[in-house]
Amino acid sequence: MQFLTHSSSARLPTQYGDFDLHVFQDQRTDVEHIALTCGDITRSQNPLVRVHSECLTGDVFASTRCDCGEQLHHAQRLIQEHGHGLVLYLKNHEGRGIGLSNKMRAYALQDQGLDTVEANEALGLPVDSRSYEAASEMLSFFEIASVRLLTNNLGKKSALEALGITVHQQVPLLTEPTLENLKYLQTKSTKLGHLIPDLMG
Incomplete structure (x- = not known):
């Protein structure tokens, strides 16, 4: 059963190029998800x-504790260079699904030496509670059943495939590690199975 409704669209010029921004509303929760499209994706x-x-911390405030904002903008650049593609921006995914307040509690524990997985576990929270049904529905709206997925996360690839999306190719989305996010990226690689070649040695 579909639960997303396409509610509005408009052109969105960005520093990386022009996109069309589409808003989808979750009829169960009123949460609004976003699809940025480039070119004739149909x-x-x-x-x-x-x-x-x-x-929020990475995408809006340019936090260096993670690589999220860099990945988002790198994806926008790659899609523009390719000439067509989509960014599906999923709300309610903050902190891998634990929410902003809990994410800040986890950050405080990370400042005491825990990694991102250990911090969530110490708070009694799931390591990753994200779901990708909204992404699947947005792809269905655009009549897209097979994609080249910009990700290092094999779990995300598996989740989309379980929802009926064919991942024709997994395309790495690598960023330059910093002193602030090195441990975070190492944890992604060693504990969460992300494919980050420079950290997999």
């Missing part, structure tokens, strides 16, 4: 797709 075979989890 005629595109296996378009580049970034399924991006909301990260």
Whole structure:
């Protein structure tokens, strides 16, 4: 059963190029998810797709504790260079689904030496509670069943495939590690199975 409704669209010029921004409303929760589209995606075979989890600290405030904002903007650049594709921006995914307040509690524990997985566990919270049904529905709206997925996260690839989306290719979305996010990226690689070549040695 579909639960998203396409509510509005408009052109969105960005520093990376022009996109069309589409708003989808979840009829169960009133949460609004976003699809940024570039080019004629309806005629595109296996378009580049970034399924991006909301990260206020990284996406808006340019936090260096994570690589989320850098991944988002890198995806926008790649899609523009390719000429067509989508960024699916999923709300309610903050902190891998634990919410902003809990994410700040986890940050405080990370400042005491825990990694991102250990911090969530110490708070009695799931390591990752995200779901991707909204991404699947937005792709269905645009009649897209097969994608080239911009991700390092094998779990995200598996989740989309379980929802009936064919991942024709997994395209790495790598950023330059910093002193602030190195441990975070190492944890992604060693404990969460992300494919980050420079950290997999």
